Amino acid sequence: MTTLTKAELADLLFEQVGLNKREAKEMVETFFEEIRQQLEQGETVKLSGFGNFQLRDKPQRPGRNPKTGEEIPIEARRVVTFHPSQKLKSMVEQNYSGTTPA
Amino acid sequence: MTRSELIANLAERHPQLLAKDAELAVKVILDTLGDTLASGGRIEIRGFGSFALNYRPPRQGRNPKSGDKVQVPAKYVPHFKAGKELRERVDYPAK
Numbered sequence: 001m002t003t004l005t006k007a008e009l010a011d012l013l014f015e016q017v018g019l020n021k022r023e024a025k026e027m028v029e030t031f032f033e034e035i036r037q038q039l040e041q042g043e044t045v046k047l048s049g050f051g052n053f054q055l056r057d058k059p060q061r062p063g064r065n066p067k068t069g070e071e072i073p074i075e076a077r078r079v080v081t082f083h084p085s086q087k088l089k090s091m092v093e094q095n096y097s098g099t100t101p102a
Numbered sequence: 103m104t105r106s107e108l109i110a111n112l113a114e115r116h117p118q119l120l121a122k123d124a125e126l127a128v129k130v131i132l133d134t135l136g137d138t139l140a141s142g143g144r145i146e147i148r149g150f151g152s153f154a155l156n157y158r159p160p161r162q163g164r165n166p167k168s169g170d171k172v173q174v175p176a177k178y179v180p181h182f183k184a185g186k187e188l189r190e191r192v193d194y195p196a197k
């Protein structure tokens with residue numbers, strides 16, 4: 001199975017929405033940029049039927065350089081987590097269970 | 103931001119397009135992402151992140167109401183890994 005990328009999404013917007021090639025490419029680009037910007041500003045992104053992108057603040061914790069064994073603290077950071085919607089979870093479970101991993 | 107706010111923001115960024123084109127574009131993109139995962143595929147969006155399926159082995163569970171043991175079958179769940187640009191942009195700026 002191949003990997004879906006921005007190029008295929010742009011082709012679909014050209015075919016199914018009727019945007020021209022340049023508009024289709026820009027729409028795919030701004031779609032992901034809009035989500036990035038919201039997350040960058042600390043906003044949750046809730047896409048009904050697909051899932052939610054949330055932010056999580058992780059406190060500082062002790063870490064170690066695996067090569068040298070030297071102790072170095074891992075700084076506090078903010079990370080993005082994705083929570084698939086019930087719809088997406090059940091689509092994946094129904095269409096794709098008991099088979100080999102992707 | 104909700105799905106309808108995303109549509110409104112995209113319509114604003116693309117003033118040359120009809121508002122309903124932004125709505126349809128969001129639908130096509132999200133449906134395609136979902137269908138790709140549902141059929142076992144991977145998604146890779148440079149600078150944003152990748153979506154794939156994670157395997158959950160079968161396990162012995164319990165019905166929380168009755169306490170009965172139930173066999174939970176193996177399944178796959180969607181998983182997102184943020185890309186480098188997204189990771190760096192959401193993290194605290196003072197680094």
